[in-house]
Amino acid sequence: AILRRYKHRETLRIAYGDIVVGQEVDVVTRQISYLADAICDAALGFAWRVLRERYGEPRTPEGNTARLVVLGLGKLGGEELNYSSDIDLVLISESDGRTSGPKQVDNREFFERVARLLVKLLSESTELGAAYRVDLRLRPGGSHAPAVVPIESALQYYDMSGRTWERQAFVKARPVAGDRELGTRFLERLEPWIYRRYLSGADIAGIKTLKRKIEQRARRAGQEFHDVKTGHGGIRDIEFAIQFLQLLNGGDLPEIRTPNTLQAIVALEQVGCLTMQERTLLADHYAFLRKLEHRLQIMFDLQTHQLPASDLERRRLAIRAGYRDEPSASALEQFERDLKEKTELNRRILDHLLHDAFSDDPEAEPETDLILDPDPDPEWVAEILSRHGFRNPETAYRHLQDLAREKISFLSTRRSRHFLAAIAPRLIAAIAATPDPDQTLVDLVRVSDSLGGKGVLWELFQTHPPSLQLYTRLCGCSPYLSGILTSNPGMIDFLLDSLLLDRLPTWDELEQNLAELSRGAEELDPILHAFKADQHLRIGVRDILGKEDLADIHRALSDVAEVCVRCIAAHEYRGLVDRFGYPAQEEVPHTADQCDFVILGMGKFGGREPNYHSDLDVMFVYDAEGTTQLHQRRASPTSHQHFFSQWSQRIVKSVTRMGQHGRLYEMDPRLRPTGKSGALAISRAGFLRYFTSGSGQLWERQALCKARPVFGSPAARGRVMEAVREAILAKPFRPEDAREIQQMRFRLEETATPQNLKRGRGGTVDIEFAVQMLQLKWAATKPEVLVPGTLAAIEVLGEVGALSPSDASFFAQAYR
Secondary structure, three states: OHHHHHHHHHHHHHHHHHHHHOOOHHHHHHHHHHHHHHHHHHHHHHHHHHHHHHHOOEEOOOOOEOOEEEEEEHHHHOOOOOOOOOEEEEEEEOOOOEEOOOOOOEHHHHHHHHHHHHHHHHHOOEOOEOOOOEEOOOOOOHHHOOOEEEHHHHHHHHHHHOOHHHHHHHOOOEEEEEOHHHHHHHHHHHHHHHOOOOOOHHHHHHHHHHHHHHHHHHHHHOOOOOEOOOOOOOHHHHHHHHHHHHHHHOOOOHHHOOOOHHHHHHHHHHOOOOOHHHHHHHHHHHHHHHHHHHHHHHHHOOOOOEOOOOHHHHHHHHHHOOOOOOOOOOHHHHHHHHHHHHHHHHHHHHHHHHHHHOOOOOOOOHHHHHHHOOOOOHHHHHHHHHHOOOOOHHHHHHHHHHHHOOOOOOOOHHHHHHHHHHHHHHHHHHHHOOOOHHHHHHHHHHHHHHHOOHHHHHHHHHHOHHHHHHHHHHHHHOHHHHHHHHHOHHHHHHHHHHHHOOOOOOHHHHHHHHHHHHOOOOOOHHHHHHHHHHHHHHHHHHHHOOOOOHHHHHHHHHHHHHHHHHHHHHHHHHHHHHHHOEEEOOOOOOOOOEOOEEEEEEHHHHOOOOOOOOOEEEEEEEOOOOEEEOOOOOOOOOEHHHHHHHHHHHHHHHHHOEEOOEEOOOEEOOOOOOOOOOOOEEEHHHHHHHHHOOOOOHHHHHHHHHOEEEEOOHHHHHHHHHHHHHHHOOOOOOHHHHHHHHHHHHHHHHOOOOOOOOOOOOOHHHHHHHHHHHHHHHOOOOHHHOOOOHHHHHHHHHHOOOOOHHHHHHHHHHHO
16 A cells, blocks of 8 residues: 555656656656656565565575566667556576574575566555556566566576567566566676677568568558557557667667667767758657657556547647647647647658668568567467468467477577478478378477477478478478487487488398398397388388388388398297207208298288388298207207297287387287187198198188288298198189179178278278289189289289270279
């Protein structure tokens, strides 16, 4: 109550000097500001004393009293408050430590409590009203940061993340309460950041954005003048333009570094940034508008800048502003004529000043200002982003700002924002070209956050546009590939390197690469996962860019899986030999001839047509029964069936194990003749016996059409594939077989949704079943049709006449 009564009394004194005595505007605004200083200082002192009695004095680690300063920004900082202004405050504290009282708290908590009580004392509404509306949002970090910021944290924030609008705000900063020496020291250390002597690209971009924002505000305001503050040629136009010139020139001209607008206008004229006429007109017009603002607020006792709508109220305002009825014109007519002339002249002067500052500045694309503008008009944001296909412009805008912010504290958000703004038009256009721009932007944020330094990425995209296009398409079209980048941030280099590669990797290159990576490795799992991720990313880039045929993409994905399986098989074999000895050919005991082992790829793996997520269907076949031969005393001999089943089991376990890197592949050995309940490995003789005895079902012989050896010696592969051909031909093809295959297909379709491209009606399984049926039918007379790949089989079936040229072409195109 004391603070409010004191404010009322002093405001009455100031208003008397303003209205009755006719004091100049700068005197009035300075008096109002000094009153706010005194009330803030008294409120802070009271809050400090109350909390000191409860917690003791806040102490630094050296034992001194920890200090706190309240900085005034905006009109308070510029000593140009009006009668109903908010006050913008920033609270800066000195040091960490603890209070000295019996109930100790750390200094940060003490200062936070001081800040809360200070705001309450100033802004809480009573029967006498509130002393001031307090705004703390200009503090470092904004409304999400603590109310009181330690001085070193504040300096670090502005150095790493400070934006042009924050520099603009600190043009009008000064200590208003608390330890003014601390405030002065803080502002002196901050001054090189506010007024940069050498403007970087980011600084220039930010100042240009400020310039464009002033111009856009003028265009939106139009020629009609209804608001003293924000109208065309109004108070804010003049203040922003003057601050713009201060930021632009203050690095070299310390004379213009003043928080007060009228003083800045004078200083700018003295150093040659304004002509004498411009100085005189802007100063007079600014004083006129500020006086008009005061009359409005005294007239309505509100924080208003709007001119009254009725002629009667406007006439009263004109008379309060000093106009009188004359024979030639009424007070209202004179007032409105002067207001129109002054604001239009203000606008012409400011347009001229802004144009001269960057006379060769081309019209910036609005997407650039989306990144740089700290407080864009929501309707403008919605207009720009809706144009690019975003369904939720407000959320999309937040995500764009997330792209600008560095998550790592020691990286510069200011630098990141500068480079992002430079590529924003191309980046947003690339996002708009993806199927779902909103989701693409979400994925871009997720992937970019995982990579670390975003500024480096945006800088790269600025100098190398193809990498921007690739990165955006990858995030927009393939959650799987973008997930690889998120899980393996270092692979961004592989992604960009892939743009330089003009082909897919060959099988030999893959095998050699993995052999070099795994040579001497104790832990194979992370190497395999990294190898697969690297190669899938490389293949995926070629796929997304449309530079490869589908069959070649499938072939490369199959080769990656095959090389991984071969590496695991070789690795597991060595451990088994140490334990059981090596499997020898039974007919030649005690020789170096070993019993061969073949892994058959089945399904899409066998046909060399897997996708990025395909399971690996396999069958394990060994050459012959027998017993292992010892090569060291520690080994215990066992049967081949046990040895190869153990080997198969270890391979399956290594491939499918869920570790810290995830699962390498899903591997499914259930297509073997013994089914999921039998031994994993089967001898070649047992395999043949199963089918020639009549036990083999039609669906099993159909599955063998896609069998392909992926591991084993060339001779063993040949023997096993001959057995596969014999198994397929074990029963002659009958017309009923076609109907049975059709019924199997229908059963698969029953459990599929219409959107299922694989098992749904007309999906890829339709083509695969038709091709495999034709292979079974023609295999006896045309053995060349038994090729595992669907597209290759279609081609051969067309060549032998099993398919007409038109049908073969249709199936191939539809399958692709």
